[in-house]
Amino acid sequence: DQQVKQNSPSLSVQEGRISILNCDYTNSMFDYFLWYKKYPAEGPTFLISISSIKDKNEDGRFTVFLNKSAKHLSLHIVPSQPGDSAVYFCAASANYGGSQGNLIFGKGTKLSVKP
Amino acid sequence: DTGVSQDPRHKITKRGQNVTFRCDPISEHNRLYWYRQTLGQGPEFLTYFQNEAQLEKSRLLSDRFSAERPKGSFSTLEIQRTEQGDSAMYLCASSLGWGRAGNEQFFGPGTRLTVL
DSSP: OOSEEOOOSEEEEETTSOEEEEEEEOOTTEEEEEEEEEOTTSOOEEEEEEETTOSEEEETTEEEEEETTTTEEEEEESSOOGGGOEEEEEEEEEOSTTOBTOOEEOOOEEEEEEO | OOSOEEEOSEEEEOTTOOEEEEEEOOTTOOEEEEEEEOTTSOOEEEEEEETTEEEEEOTTSOTTEEEEOGGGSOEEEEESSOOGGGOEEEEEEEESSSSSTTOOOEEOOOEEEEEO
16 A cells, blocks of 8 residues: 555646645654655655645745645645656655654656746 | 765666676765665665664565675665566665755665566
């Protein structure tokens, strides 16, 4: 069973508009969430993270929102640029037992930003 | 560039052969992770090291897989008697600590394994 779900395999957005990528999780022990971007033939690149004690974290054009009660987080990219076209992975980790720091990833959402 | 490096980038082997991959983490990072990614999936955790100690192994890591991190620096992942199902991208990541702001995992470019 998937503990981290990205239900939209793909998203297409016009340049300059907002991109919203969504992620749901099932494990209430998750306390740290990250977004990674991945280009073909490269490893994932860290984008932004958020701790469960916060509900928002912003870094330039990227903002992550966390709704703990709904077990939902989202990544907003404003304004979207063609160079943002990539696969975006949501990941989560939990601080319990022997699983400290291991990341659980969703399947990814392919974002296409059209000029 | 002092990021995470992996070698080789691509490996093609025949079923039944052994293969070994190497990962060089960011120098000051004491945690090193191995993940596997197959088509259409996100990376899946395999194992991780705190310095030279291997602290956790996923159930995905069958007894044909072994990982080492001698002296707490670079790491190797060996797959013995490869099977076609082992074909995947093998990713290495490193972090300064774990799971908190400032201790994010940084990934290498991966090793693409194809088992014929």
